[in-house]
Amino acid sequence: MKISVSDIKPEGSEVKCQISNEIIGKTEVLEFIEPVKVIAKVERIDEEVIAETVVSGRYSAVCSRCLEEFEQLWEKNFLIGIEIDRRTEYIDLGEEIRQEVILNLPTKVLCDKDCKGLCPNCGKNLNNEKCKCSSMS
Ligand SMILES: [Zn+2]
Numbered sequence: 001m002k003i004s005v006s007d008i009k010p011e012g013s014e015v016k017c018q019i020s021n022e023i024i025g026k027t028e029v030l031e032f033i034e035p036v037k038v039i040a041k042v043e044r045i046d047e048e049v050i051a052e053t054v055v056s057g058r059y060s061a062v063c064s065r066c067l068e069e070f071e072q073l074w075e076k077n078f079l080i081g082i083e084i085d086r087r088t089e090y091i092d093l094g095e096e097i098r099q100e101v102i103l104n105l106p107t108k109v110l111c112d113k114d115c116k117g118l119c120p121n122c123g124k125n126l127n128n129e130k131c132k133c134s135s136m137s
């Protein structure tokens, strides 16, 4: 996502792009299943380019509680600042965004905030069925 500094309008420019999910890579708990969409409002302020960025994409993840696989839409806003000088012709927002995305991805995900998880006794997924363990205790 290269942006020519001279193309940035005085009032700011809006740029859109997609980052391939393969470039983002995967973490221990999730993996994007489609390209990540980026909308950025780019503004030049003296020796800096500021990008107000909205990133969204759908990922496949493994629930930290019940270990079921599920898909979820993820969206996040970032404010990215890139320092430039007089000779800077292009900035590469893509790499900056990729780093922000990786830093901000959750390390634990739940299929549902009320996910009941697995029974610690028999290992059954309590979202799908009731086991007899709880009635005994
Ligand atoms: Zn779950």
Ligand SMILES: [Zn+2]
Residues within 6 Å of the ligand: 119, 120, 121, 122, 123, 124, 131, 132, 133, 134
């Ligand atoms: Zn049980």
